[in-house]
Amino acid sequence: MSESIIPESELEEVELYHPKSWWTEKVFSQDAKLIAIQYGLTAFAIGFVALVLSWFMRIQIAFPEMAIISEGTYYQFITMHGMIMVVYLLTALFLGAFGNYMIPLMVGARDMVFPYLNMISYWTYLIAVLVLFVSFFTPGGPTGAGWTLYPPQAILGGTPGQETGIILMLVSLCIFIVGFTMGGLNYVITILQARTRGMTLMRMPLTIWGIFTATVLALFAFPALFVSAVMMLFDKLLMTSFFMPALVEFGENLTYGGGSPILFQHLFWFFGHPEVYIVALPAFGIVSDLISIHARKNIFGFRMMVWAIVGIGALSFIVWAHHMYVSGMNPYFGFFFATTTLIIAVPTALKVYNWILTLWKGNIHLTIPMLFCLGFIVTFLNGGLTGLFLGNVIVDVPLSDTYFVVAHFHMVMGIAPVLVILGAIYHWYPLITGKMMHDGMGRFHFWVTFVGSYLIYFPMHYLGFIGVPRRYYEMGQTEALYTSSAADLNVFITIAALAVGFAQLVFVFNVFWSAKNGEVAEKNPWKATSLEWRTPEQPPIHGNFGKELPVVYRWAYDYSVPGAEDDFIPQDVPNEKVTLAEGYSELGVEKT
Amino acid sequence: MVPFILLVIIIGSVLFHLYTPWYSTPIASNWSSIDSTIELTFAMTGAVYVLVLGFMTYCVIKFKSTKKRRADYEPESKKAEVILTVLTTIGVAGLLAPGLIVWDDYVSPPEEAMPIEAMGQQWYWNFRLPGEDGILGTTDARNISADNPFGMNENDPNGKDDILIEGDTLHLEHDKPVKFLLRSIDVLHNFYVPQFRAKMDLVPGMVTFYWIRPTVTGNYEILCAELCGVGHHAMRGEVQVDEASDYQEWLSDQLTFEAIQEQAMLERDNKLALNKSN
Ligand code: HEM
Ligand SMILES: [Cu+2]
Numbered sequence: 001m002s003e004s005i006i007p008e009s010e011l012e013e014v015e016l017y018h019p020k021s022w023w024t025e026k027v028f029s030q031d032a033k034l035i036a037i038q039y040g041l042t043a044f045a046i047g048f049v050a051l052v053l054s055w056f057m058r059i060q061i062a063f064p065e066m067a068i069i070s071e072g073t074y075y076q077f078i079t080m081h082g083m084i085m086v087v088y089l090l091t092a093l094f095l096g097a098f099g100n101y102m103i104p105l106m107v108g109a110r111d112m113v114f115p116y117l118n119m120i121s122y123w124t125y126l127i128a129v130l131v132l133f134v135s136f137f138t139p140g141g142p143t144g145a146g147w148t149l150y151p152p153q154a155i156l157g158g159t160p161g162q163e164t165g166i167i168l169m170l171v172s173l174c175i176f177i178v179g180f181t182m183g184g185l186n187y188v189i190t191i192l193q194a195r196t197r198g199m200t201l202m203r204m205p206l207t208i209w210g211i212f213t214a215t216v217l218a219l220f221a222f223p224a225l226f227v228s229a230v231m232m233l234f235d236k237l238l239m240t241s242f243f244m245p246a247l248v249e250f251g252e253n254l255t256y257g258g259g260s261p262i263l264f265q266h267l268f269w270f271f272g273h274p275e276v277y278i279v280a281l282p283a284f285g286i287v288s289d290l291i292s293i294h295a296r297k298n299i300f301g302f303r304m305m306v307w308a309i310v311g312i313g314a315l316s317f318i319v320w321a322h323h324m325y326v327s328g329m330n331p332y333f334g335f336f337f338a339t340t341t342l343i344i345a346v347p348t349a350l351k352v353y354n355w356i357l358t359l360w361k362g363n364i365h366l367t368i369p370m371l372f373c374l375g376f377i378v379t380f381l382n383g384g385l386t387g388l389f390l391g392n393v394i395v396d397v398p399l400s401d402t403y404f405v406v407a408h409f410h411m412v413m414g415i416a417p418v419l420v421i422l423g424a425i426y427h428w429y430p431l432i433t434g435k436m437m438h439d440g441m442g443r444f445h446f447w448v449t450f451v452g453s454y455l456i457y458f459p460m461h462y463l464g465f466i467g468v469p470r471r472y473y474e475m476g477q478t479e480a481l482y483t484s485s486a487a488d489l490n491v492f493i494t495i496a497a498l499a500v501g502f503a504q505l506v507f508v509f510n511v512f513w514s515a516k517n518g519e520v521a522e523k524n525p526w527k528a529t530s531l532e533w534r535t536p537e538q539p540p541i542h543g544n545f546g547k548e549l550p551v552v553y554r555w556a557y558d559y560s561v562p563g564a565e566d567d568f569i570p571q572d573v574p575n576e577k578v579t580l581a582e583g584y585s586e587l588g589v590e591k592t
Numbered sequence: 593m594v595p596f597i598l599l600v601i602i603i604g605s606v607l608f609h610l611y612t613p614w615y616s617t618p619i620a621s622n623w624s625s626i627d628s629t630i631e632l633t634f635a636m637t638g639a640v641y642v643l644v645l646g647f648m649t650y651c652v653i654k655f656k657s658t659k660k661r662r663a664d665y666e667p668e669s670k671k672a673e674v675i676l677t678v679l680t681t682i683g684v685a686g687l688l689a690p691g692l693i694v695w696d697d698y699v700s701p702p703e704e705a706m707p708i709e710a711m712g713q714q715w716y717w718n719f720r721l722p723g724e725d726g727i728l729g730t731t732d733a734r735n736i737s738a739d740n741p742f743g744m745n746e747n748d749p750n751g752k753d754d755i756l757i758e759g760d761t762l763h764l765e766h767d768k769p770v771k772f773l774l775r776s777i778d779v780l781h782n783f784y785v786p787q788f789r790a791k792m793d794l795v796p797g798m799v800t801f802y803w804i805r806p807t808v809t810g811n812y813e814i815l816c817a818e819l820c821g822v823g824h825h826a827m828r829g830e831v832q833v834d835e836a837s838d839y840q841e842w843l844s845d846q847l848t849f850e851a852i853q854e855q856a857m858l859e860r861d862n863k864l865a866l867n868k869s870n
């Protein structure tokens with residue numbers, strides 16, 4: 001893409017904070033890259049807990065006669081599994097880990113604009129994780145209210161963890177939001193303020209666009225969760241009635257009255273739906289970049305991709321009640337929210353088309369990151385299409401609250417973003433550690449994870465058609481519905497789930513093994529154009545770039561430009577420095 | 593290997609769908625229109641799935657990297673983008689329009705539908721029929737006590753002839769539309785009968801509804817479909833759809849609120865009398 005005039009820098013650079021001791025260098029670090037690693041390791045550690053919980057849940061579902069866990073424990077496990085996966089793993093990974101690592105490097109900055117705040121953000125997140133984790137060991141255990149925490153049930157006696165578990169959950173969420181807000185403001189301001197010269201908004205890689213938009217969404221959405229958590233704490237501890245109508249608890253009349261359970265659901269999903277996109281948009285951005293790099297071709301329809309990210313982000317605030325079609329809210333909302341929901345399908349579909357049109361006439365290297373991208377397209381498309389079932393209000397009626405929903409959201413916001421995260425780790429591992437990850441283990445990991453997850457979740461949709469409700473500890477006696485063949489299917493799904501779980505152990509092993517024994521990565525091993533690969537050292541050191549910050553002359557997608565000798569032109573290379581291919585006098589212009 | 597596995601996934605998914613032994617239960621209500629919208633959605637999304645993934649697989653085969661290959665440089669194509677946008681919009685509208693028409697039907701119970709209350713509590717079902725006057729009396733969770741488990745308003749004349757069913761089996765008359773009025777006295781529940789295709793949450797503090805017309809006689813299970821505590825998976829009930837004569841017979845065995853109150857009164861008097869004579 002054409003060059004434009006590069007503005008002179010208007011301000012002197014400000015000196016960074018330099019650590020003075022081992023503690024401030026390695027632990028209480030203010031370097032975004034180390035903070036990113038801290039976020040990543042913490043998120044993976046707690047995410048691993050969520051994964052292990054899912055094994056117990058799956059074994060319970062497949063072999064109910066074993067009763068490996070009790071009813072109460074089952075409900076506690078699904079709750080903790082769901083909440084950890086969505087908030088403490090995926091949100092923290094995409095924004096805390098990838099955001100911190102990639103934003104300064106990709107926009108050409110030395111660090112985040114508020115490094116100290118950035119550090120506090122991580123430690124606050126860690127406290128939130130610990131508070132959540134402690135709830136496993138308190139009397140009564142963690143809450144079993146479901147990750148949606150719907151009152152009145154969440155704070156009444158029929159639900160496990162109503163003694164302290166629910167309180168710790170709500171407190172932990174509040175702490176998480178405080179920590180996120182510090183980090184999130186930092187990401188947004190860094191992107192708006194600290195881009196290097198020449199890095200116009202429309203030259204930012206889509207990874208940054210995705211993270212940027214997701215962070216803005218999160219800054220608007222999390223406050224809704226914050227207030228609902230605070231109000232529920234009041235209902236629980238001070239006996240207020242924000243969400244509590246007059247009701248009876250096991251024959252005993254309680255003093256609550258006048259509150260609305262539906263109000264909570266609106267607040268929760270006003271946060272909860274954008275949350276889906278907080279996870280999805282960074283994944284969209286990253287996958288766009290990976291596809292482009294590994295297919296050696298510019299992303300198709302870049303401007304459309306940017307506007308789709310922004311448009312989806314904006315629309316995601318007016319679709320929330322599609323989670324509430326059968327909640328008892330005013331049924332006429334159904335018309336509005338079904339319409340907005342299906343409208344959001346259009347920009348989403350365009351993104352899928354554009355990823356595939358990027359492959360079209362590309363030069364596709366089937367590297368591990370590319371394999372994960374292909375896996376992402378399959379699972380995301382699958383989950384997106386089943387979203388058309390659930391978004392279309394009347395089709396949702398029979399399927400809502402069944403295993404169809406469980407299958408749908410795991411495909412679209414569980415498996416698909418996780419595949420992107422894994423692909424992104426294989427992609428940026430050489431940058432972060434200077435080593436390549438082991439290829440054989442990586443391919444094994446990919447195939448088991450991708451095919452295994454598909455085998456888990458594709459057939460699961462059909463349990464929903466039979467009518468098997470979600471969040472069932474066991475099916476018990478039912479005549480027509482739950483035949484022995486459905487029980488067999490559940491055994492199959494559990495086996496696939498355990499296999500996928502095992503493959504993650506291989507991945508973790510590979511991460512640590514390769515850090516020590518991996519092949520040393522050559523500089524910019526994937527021949528990418530974006531700035532994170534243009535640092536003098538690989539891995540980049542404190543301050544990222546050398547004496548001078550890079551100056552940006554082009555977008556991030558100059559792959560296979562006609563006339564250039566190499567099939568990529570880094571963003572900081574001006575046209576006159578590009579080595580021309582034989583027979584060319586200028587980029588794109590053949591010698592006559 | 594990659595294109596091969598992708599093809600297996602595409603073809604396997606289609607075959608699985610065509611031959612799956614796990615699919616919707618035989619329908620027993622008027623909501624076959626819901627099933628039709630599902631079929632329509634399956635047809636459209638299935639076609640998109642196969643086309644898009646098929647095209648992706650083709651690209652992976654055709655444009656796999658070789659020594660000599662160099663990718664095209666083509667930043668965007670307005671034409672392709674406009675065509676795809678228009679086609680997608682048309683497809684989506686084609687799904688939405690029939691869906692909304694059926695939803696309109698779903699939220700508009702017919703005049704003649706008989707109101708029947710399904711009341712949920714942790715973790716069982718009770719039911720209430722309107723009696724002769726066709727009107728359900730008012731209730732309030734604050735009235736609930738051991739003597740008045742439904743929380744009936746004792747001053748409301750409409751409630752006197754209400755028929756209270758303190759069991760988990762509800763009978764319906766074949767082919768007569770009913771409007772379920774859903775009420776919970778503790779937490780959220782959901783009144784779901786898979787064969788009827790319909791469901792709705794029960795929300796304490798308010799009354800929600802949906803309507804159906806049972807079209808096939810038989811027994812159907814009620815499953816609670818909204819997490820309501822540790823007993824959620826065990827919160828079952830039964831709907832029995834009867835021919836008119838069987839239904840009348842069952843109905844005549846049920847007691848009204850007034851009759852239940854009188855009975856309770858009688859029992860109390862008897863006890864008192866007994867105590868005195870001792
Ligand atoms: C292969 C890995 C995974 C397995 C085997 C698995 C398994 C399960 C199971 C068995 C349930 C409970 C279903 C029920 O009883 O209704 C569940 C619920 C859930 N899972 Fe996963 N899961 C996995 C990964 C993920 C990921 C990556 C996410 C991230 C979005 C996720 C998010 C959730 C959520 C939000 C729930 C709902 C919890 C609730 O009902 O309150 N899961 N999962
Ligand atoms: Cu229930």
Ligand SMILES: [Cu+2]
Pocket residue numbers: 780781782816817818819820821823824825827
């Ligand atoms: Cu329930």
